Amino acid sequence: MNKDVNSYFTKGCGRCSLYATPKCKVLKWKDELLIFRALLNATTLKEESKWGSPCYTFEGKNVIMIQSFKSYCALMFFKGSLLKDEKQILSKAGEHSNIARQARFTNLADVQKSIPSLKLLIKEAIQVEKLGTKVEVVQKPIDIIPELLDAFKVNPTLKKAFESLTPGRQRGYHIYFSQAKQSQTRKTRIEKYVSSILKGKGMQD
Numbered sequence: 001m002n003k004d005v006n007s008y009f010t011k012g013c014g015r016c017s018l019y020a021t022p023k024c025k026v027l028k029w030k031d032e033l034l035i036f037r038a039l040l041n042a043t044t045l046k047e048e049s050k051w052g053s054p055c056y057t058f059e060g061k062n063v064i065m066i067q068s069f070k071s072y073c074a075l076m077f078f079k080g081s082l083l084k085d086e087k088q089i090l091s092k093a094g095e096h097s098n099i100a101r102q103a104r105f106t107n108l109a110d111v112q113k114s115i116p117s118l119k120l121l122i123k124e125a126i127q128v129e130k131l132g133t134k135v136e137v138v139q140k141p142i143d144i145i146p147e148l149l150d151a152f153k154v155n156p157t158l159k160k161a162f163e164s165l166t167p168g169r170q171r172g173y174h175i176y177f178s179q180a181k182q183s184q185t186r187k188t189r190i191e192k193y194v195s196s197i198l199k200g201k202g203m204q205d
Contacts (some may be wrong), residue, residue, distance in 0.1 A: 001052040006111070013052030014031065033112045036066050036075055039118055043126060051204060058129045059107040067102070071097060074102040075118065077125050083131055084124065094175075101137050120140035140171060145178045147186040151194070161198045169202035176203060 002014035013087060037054065045056035045063055067074045069198070077083060079103020080090050082189045093100035103118060105111045108133040152159035160168060173193060174201035192202065 003052070005047055005049045005063075008049065008052070008054055009037070015052045023205065024072050026068040027068075029068050032073045032105055033066055033068065035111050035115070036073075036118075038114065039122060040064060040066075043122060043143050045126065059125060061129055063085045063129050072104045072106050074104045076100055076102045077113075077121065079125065079128050079133070079135065081135060082128050085112075085121065089114060089117055090121070134162055134189050142174050144174065145186060147183060148174070148177060148190055151187075151190050153195070158162050158194060158197060161200065164200065165197065165202065172203050 001068070002008055002011065005136070008026065009030060010027075011020040012018065012026040018024045037047075040054075040056045043056075045058055048055050048057055050065070051140070053068070055062055055063045062078045064078070065076045067076050076093055077090065078100055081099045083090065083101065085101070089103050090101040091104060095103045103114070103121065105114070148162075152162070162173070165173075177189050178184050180189055196203070196205070
């Protein structure tokens with residue numbers, strides 16, 4: 001995984017085998033992403049690398065992240081549900097996202113037209129973080145996938161360690177494990193993170 005922000009824009013996130021190749025999804029959106037970066041670096045936010053992608057923080061708190069996908073690129077606002085979004089350009093970051101919102105784009109022209117709106121959203125997101133505004137979220141119980149239940153049966157210590165994690169860390173792991181379409185892939189993902197779970201760490205730690 002790439003931990004250098006500068007090389008993210010020239011080589012990619014490093015989370016798959018397409019890293020530093022012409023087929024890398026990051027490079028597909030290079031012009032759009034550089035506009036995002038310029039807008040964010042014009043603020044007081046600190047530019048860091050997290051999960052292989054550029055993340056912009058305020059006093060250690062995640063505020064906005066640059067994201068690249070096969071079909072679109074995006075600015076992800078960690079507390080997007082609190083933003084006014086007068087131009088209605090934000091959408092839920094994913095099926096399991098309660099708070100995060102994305103401003104998604106599929107071409108450079110739309111990014112350029114949306115710069116004024118993005119500036120307002122970025123400014124508002126910073127203000128929300130400065131005020132320390134929080135969102136009360138009622139977490140739904142996790143319907144644990146069979147592969148993880150099987151891993152618990154084989155290793156009871158893993159079950160105890162997983163249940164000792166914060167709800168957010170548990171959900172983060174489970175979402176990542178369950179997103180794999182093939183059962184074997186889900187098992188492989190679980191095996192990869194057994195050590196981290198036993199150490200009480202989350203996926204981003």
